[in-house]
Amino acid sequence: MxxxxxxxxxxxxxxxxxxxxxxxxxxxxxxxxxxxxxxxxxxxxxxxxxxxxxxxxxxxxxxxxxxxxxxxxxxGQEKLVGDLLPVVDNLERALASINAEDDANKAIIEGIELTLKSFIDILVKHKVEPVNPVGEPFNPELHQAMSMIENPDVEPNTVIDVFQKGYTLHGRLVRPAMVVVAKA
Known part of the structure; x- marks a missing residue:
């Protein structure tokens, strides 16, 4: 190489x-x-x-x-509704206690009825519904039993009287109905 x-x-x-x-x-x-x-x-x-x-x-x-x-x-209106319900109760009690046969009371009765009707209409407009369970089965979620009375004409545990109506707001209980229930 x-x-x-x-x-x-x-x-x-x-x-x-x-x-x-x-x-x-x-x-x-x-x-x-x-x-x-x-x-x-x-x-x-x-x-x-x-x-x-x-x-x-x-x-x-x-x-x-x-x-x-x-x-x-x-x-949000729940507290306000709860505070206003006694006013409705008082108007209803006033109507129940006044003598309707006395002509002098006719104007007062009419005024109370109109006031109560407008009050209830406003409550319904804001989705406040009364719980008035006469004749319905007792429901502890909606009713508060104040007493029990024997009544053979109705089924046991049926609401036979209402002391005070209950109310719901949008389906949620604001105040339970105070009721009398039939004994078993």
Whole structure:
């Protein structure tokens, strides 16, 4: 082998070694980038999942807040209604106690009846409904038993008289009806 051939062979080997080193470096770079891509993909998936959870929690909070506001609107009047019900009771008692046959009382009776009617109309307009359970089975969720009387004409545990009407607001009990119940 001549010196020139030897030099060419050494150059070829050097070029091959350099090319091999470059290929290995490229493989290391690709491997590092591939690993980095995997890490970033996992981080992105985690961020997406966290975003979905936060959005779901936000939606739940919004729904709860809307429900609370609706409930406050619906039942915010409960205390006021409870305070006004004795006025209705007093008007009803006034009508029951006044002598309707006396001509002097006719105008008073008419005034009380009109006042009571307008009062009840306003309560009904605001979803306040009376609980007047005469003849119905006793329900401890809506009625408060004041006494029990034997009455063979009605079924046991049937409401036979009402001392004081109960009222509900949007279906929720504001005041139970005070009732007399038939004994078993």
């Amino acid at each position: 001549t010196e020139q051939e030897h030099n060419e062979q050494v150059e070829n080997e050097a070029e091959q070694a350099q090319q091999t080193e470059q290929e290995e470096a490229v493989e290391v770079d690709i491997s590092a980038e591939s690993s980095q891509v995997e890490e970033l993909t996992l981080a992105l998936a985690g961020a997406k999942e966290q975003t979905l959870r936060v959005q779901a929690e936000l939606q739940n909070v919004r729904r709860r807040a809307e429900a609370d506001v609706e409930k406050a609107h619906k039942f």
